[in-house]
Amino acid sequence: MKKLSILVIILFVNLCLTAQEKEPESNGETPKAETFESSQSLTMNGKTYGIKAVTGTHLLRDENDEPIAQFGFTHYFLPSAKKRPIIFAFNGGPLSASFWLHFGILGPKRIVVNDPGYTGPAPYEVVKNEYSVLDKADLVMIDPVGVGFSRPVGKAKWEDFWGVDQDIRSIGLFIEQFLIGSEKMNAPKYLLGESYGTFRNAGLVKYLQDKGIAMNGVIMVSAVFELQHLLFGPGDDTAYLIHFPTYAATAWYHNKIPSKNPNLEAFLTEVRTFTEEQYAPALLKGDQLTTAEKQAIAGQLAMYSGLTADFWMKADLRVTNQEYFQELLRDQGETVGRLDSRFTGINEDMLGQYAQTDPQSDAISPPYIAAFKKYLYDDLGVRKDWTYTTTAGSREGFKWDWKHRGNIQWNAQVAVSTLPDMTTAMNRNPNLKILILNGYYDLATVFYGVEHSINHMGLKPELKKNIIMKYYEAGHMMYTHEPSMVKFKADVDAFIDETSN
Structure with a gap:
């Protein structure tokens, strides 16, 4: 038998981290949410967009309206365009902050790296992002509890958020509350996730749909729906x-x-x-x-x-x-x-x-982290005494609960998969479309694994046509490769155009 790589365990399932979780510090009072506003501009195809940015925390409430978390986010929007589509985006992990997508391809600025080599030392090059989605849609970058500025409050504990179902629930609560607060409940709505974020998406789209919040589309970047595919x-x-x-x-x-x-x-x-x-x-x-x-x-x-x-x-x-x-x-x-x-x-x-x-990872992590934090504190104006956590793996006692209610048979978990959730969501909403972006050189979430999953969903042919597969001659983060950025932008734009009207 072949033993599992320690690196794979750390990066994908964190099963070796078994210390007891620490509860967040509290003085008995629930801290108030705090946000910071700034103005950003972006010129795309000869048109200049004046974009408002709001970053900070939202006081997340549970189903009984009890506060459970300070939930970190950054919202980019055009103030005068209430009917614009809105995209909720996040990275994976679990549990990673969203700065990779935020500063790599989606937001108004991006880091330039030396693909496919090592980027030189600071100062790093940051440019206005001509491949952003902001000409097509408003954007909410989400940092789940444990990363970014997100943390439990009140009676809530880390373990209430650190798990397959716990994560889907908390992000689903945030999206519903955000849509109501921003008066976007009747706008075209999208989920966009990368890596574990696609595994999350497959469960989240059903969770939201069951609450009456149907997505126009779901965008999967470097997808995995069945985690056993990652483990030998x-x-x-x-x-x-x-x-x-x-x-x-x-x-x-x-x-x-x-x-x-x-x-x-x-x-x-x-x-x-x-x-x-x-x-x-x-x-x-x-x-x-x-x-x-x-x-x-x-x-x-x-x-x-x-x-x-x-x-x-x-x-x-x-x-x-x-x-x-x-x-x-x-x-x-x-x-x-x-x-x-x-x-x-x-x-x-x-x-x-x-x-x-x-x-x-060695080649791009330092420039991404350093340049994004400068942007966060200087351009977006976040308080400098707030710590932005890039990965929950740095928190003492981080451990992920891999149980998923959709995988229980005979009172035992037989798989770690949200593919059945996505299948159910598509069967019950024939208008739902899925865009999957695959890197040919991605050895973290391999393209043939995605194909295997899609071919085993058992969808009717007319529904399977709602899954659109695109391929890139790059890896997991195909947006480090500029020719793939061009294609990424074109593929996402076409998908939004097709599904938002």
């Missing part, structure tokens, strides 16, 4: 199969494919066919596969992946993503990125089985 669990071959086309795309990019097809999409069509018709049946046989059959499959895996047939034989035809990061460029002393496999970094353990770090 014992006895489960699915993760090995769905990761393989991204291994092949990575080898194609790094010129590890002999006589490679110059057309990436045509190459990946061939890889999908091999995966479905030869690799999957081979894994299904388990130890009933003959030595000759196994060697034949190993040779084909080697041809598509850039790894040797001998390596595939030693791995019993099953290579985890962490092993792939470490092995592909080992002879060059490098490892490839998990979030974006175009990025490479120094291999810190040439004898190691698993990669020590993620070069893409």
